[in-house]
Amino acid sequence: MPTPPFPATRFPPWLAHVLRAQRGPVPWSAVLRGALAAVPLLLSVLAERPTAGVPVALGAMLAGINDRPGSRRASVARLGLPALAGSAGLLCGSVVAETVGDGRSLVVVPLVFGLLGLGAGAISSTGPVASACGTQVLVAVVIGAGMPLPEPGPVRALLFLAGAGWLLLLRLVLPSPGGRRSGPYALDGEREAVAAVYEAVAGLLLAAGSPGARAGRTALSATLDQAQDALSGPRLRRRAGSAAERRLHARYAAALPLAEAATALAWAGVTLPVRFSEGPRRLAAAVRSGVPCGPLPAPAGTDAGLRALDDALLRAAAVFDRPARVPPGERPGRPGTSVLRRAWSAAGLEYGLRVAVSCAASTVLAQWLHHEHWYWLPATTVFLVKPDLGPLASRVVCRAVGTVAGAAVFGVLGVLSSGPSALVATVALCGALLPVATRHFALQTAVVTVLVLSLVLLGGEPAASWARVVESLLACGTVLLTGHLPLPGRRGHGVRAALDTAVGAAHRYLGHVLDAPEDKALGGALRRDAYRSLAKARTAIDLSAAELPPVSRHSAGSEGVAGALEQLIDTTTACAVELGHRAAGLPAAHAEVLAAHLSELDRARAVPVG
Structure with a gap:
């Protein structure tokens, strides 16, 4: 991720962007x-x-x-x-x-x-x-x-x-460097992408209840997007790669309930024991090496979030031990x-x-x-x-x-x-x-x-x-x-369009969670679409905010909409976990928070962007 070598506050946003460079291994x-x-x-x-x-x-x-x-x-x-x-x-x-x-x-x-x-x-x-x-x-x-x-x-x-x-x-x-670890090397990028999802789940569980929870959830969303992209391309070898592909698709699908449970636990704001992250880390290592994941430490199911995490770990362990064909609807796609x-x-x-x-x-x-x-x-x-x-x-x-x-x-x-x-x-x-x-x-x-x-x-x-x-x-x-030429029409259409797309995706996800929470496959796809649309909107907002003032002013107020939208999607995920692990309806506390975030989103959207 781009990191400024100097404190960005010393420079105007457009100049601070000049001083940023991506970092990472060669x-x-x-x-x-x-x-x-x-x-x-x-x-x-x-x-x-x-x-x-x-x-x-x-x-x-x-x-x-x-x-x-x-x-x-x-x-x-x-x-x-x-x-x-x-x-x-x-x-x-x-x-x-x-x-x-x-x-x-x-x-x-x-x-x-x-x-x-x-x-x-x-x-x-x-x-x-x-x-x-x-x-x-x-x-x-x-x-x-x-x-x-x-x-x-x-x-x-x-x-x-x-x-x-x-x-x-x-x-x-x-x-790729490092030689062949497991399976055909043609799929090493896909394996690394799926393993990164499990690592991000572990990171979010560690960050739950701390100021780094939001960054952990954002990192998890990014790795899910990358894995989704990696697994959505054409098959390189239909015959020889089919078994390995099915295994990776199944392991990606098994990570989605883990990501949902981790997001709900981070939303609750409760600090979790370090051992809760050990299971996803072992699953990540198993994806990379191809060896069995072994016994996974599971949390005590004292509330819906922990029960969801426990169930997701059990299902993931079963998938890793007995890879099966991915059920229809769980293959990563990209609604659009x-x-x-x-x-x-x-x-x-x-x-x-x-x-x-x-x-x-x-x-x-x-x-x-x-x-x-x-x-x-x-x-x-x-x-x-x-x-x-x-x-x-x-x-x-x-x-x-x-x-x-x-x-x-x-x-x-x-x-x-x-x-x-x-x-x-x-x-x-x-x-x-x-x-x-x-x-x-x-x-x-x-x-x-x-x-x-x-x-x-x-x-x-x-x-x-x-x-x-x-x-x-x-x-x-x-x-x-x-x-900077004043052409016909309003500036900032890109930011507004990205926000409108993200709001629509969030409402579709919320509607599904409230109307049909038992349909986990469609709910997972709608959740990915909501978080992915939110990430694109934030990218457009950050880009516009770093322009010169004559251009950046056209996106003023957009950050408030994105913030309210993020809270709504996180809360919807927490509600999905609650409805999936209890016989009764949505708890009153969750319903109140959900209504508050919906009202906050409406107030933020009432302020014209730009």
């Missing part, structure tokens, strides 16, 4: 994949066709940016779908260049880029994979229209797809609305319109200045306008600093060595650094700048380190202007 497997991604480029240089290796390296680079920790099955969509979008974009850009002549036109090219930006931006607002697809299609269209390569458009598109496909193949084939409906919502259109304006304006500026590398400016703008990379002011500062640093490093490397072999080695080094560099946007920008400048030379274009700096600074100014 992903050595991703580092290895990034270095090996340069192999096709090396082969093209050895075959004396370096320009053919440029689209391959571009495809591998963009896939490397999306190569994040997670399961192999999730990487199929996370890397593959954006690669297909980028390949189509490269082909489209090549057609544009052939139509208007070298991709230069003050009217046609900006208009095409603007229309594509509107659609791609709207689609990008629907989720992380869609965001990567929208970004790659726009970047590839711009590169296809402006980068002079001798290969025809269809060949470029296939080469781009081959580069991304090579990295995806490495992701699927190479084992139609992608197209979300794309053309007010939030989607707001973002799409800003992408369109930014892309068209930067293209007009680049064409008017008649720079040789004019396509750099709109391509940089596409990356800068993405809100999932942080607040706008933070992105601009990081981009400027990272570009200057990258250009300086490339200049030094050019003095020390030259020639195609040195450029290929530089690309391989940048590919290896990219998985670590993605933890901070400025560092990622510096690495990408060195990589792109190397590819420019391999593509036969003249060196242009400081031209890259100028283009990036112009893109920063363009995005900073368009990002």
Whole structure:
């Protein structure tokens, strides 16, 4: 999780975000994949066709940016779908260049880029994979229209797809560090995700009754989301992996009642003995190692929460001893609305319109200045306008600093060595650094700048380190202007839409708990949807709050709605546990707290957001 190296209170929110960087162990497997991604480029240089290796390296680079920790099955969509979008974009850009002549036109090219930006931006607002697809299609269209390569458009598109496909193949084939622990290594990401859920349950039980209970519940919700994503991808091997997959699905399903019981106990605010967390920890170790979990210490069932925990541990132990096929309805899914409906919502259109304006304006500026590398400016703008990379002011500062640093490093490397072999080695080094560099946007920008400048030379274009700096600074100014431009409609649609989605999910969960508490499978799915929607709303609120004041003020009051919503969902979970472990109806104390949280949510929503 991002942690500020300095106390955030000393700086304004947008500047504090610049100083944050993600921390964690070095992903050595991703580092290895990034270095090996340069192999096709090396082969093209050895075959004396370096320009053919440029689209391959571009495809591998963009896939490397999306190569994040997670399961192999999730990487199929996370890397593959954006690669297909980028390949189509490269082909489209090549057609544009052939139509208007070298991709230069003050009217046609900006208009095409603007229309594509509107659609791609709207689609990008629907989720992380869609965001990567929208970004790659726009970047590839711009590169296809402006980068002079001798290969025809269809060949470029296939080469781009081959580069991304090579990295995806490495992701699927190479084992993770630490060797094979249990079961097929193809499922090691899924095993770790399910084990992390049991660890988070243990952490929440330890934190119950302390100020860290809220953070423990948030961490548990995040690990459940990650496990849900890890297990929701396509099957990699239908025959050989089926038994292992069923086992993991069953163990994930067994963790859901444990998570519900732990949430209810944390909501009660009672400190629990340390031994209560031992059972989930043993289950986590059993998931990772494949050995039996052994006897689990169970709590005395003195109230509904402890009885629920005891029952959940017993059921989990049975599942671990005798893995069975997962009952229908317990497989992790992701309830949600139609992608197209979300794309053309007010939030989607707001973002799409800003992408369109930014892309068209930067293209007009680049064409008017008649720079040789004019396509750099709109391509940089596409990356800068993405809100999932942080607040706008933070992105601009990081981009400027990272570009200057990258250009300086490339200049030094050019003095020390030259020639195609040195450029290929530089690309391989940048590919290896990219998985670590993605933890901070400025560092990622510096690495990408060195990589792109190397590819420019391999593509036969003249060196242009400081031209890259100028283009990036112009893109920063363009995005900073368009990002604060008063376009039609209200600002902050993304925050309001996320909160409305979370409120709807919470009410569906509450209604089910009160009307049909015996349906545990549907209740579990609705609970996951409620917590997941709440997490997305908080992410949108935090992002908006870290913008400059002209933008951040549009989300004022949203934190109060999110806080009331969190209390309501936690209380609903506690009520579900009570109704599931008693013959009578809901206790009066729970009903009173539930009514109070509903009233608090109504009062918070009555205050207009922004």
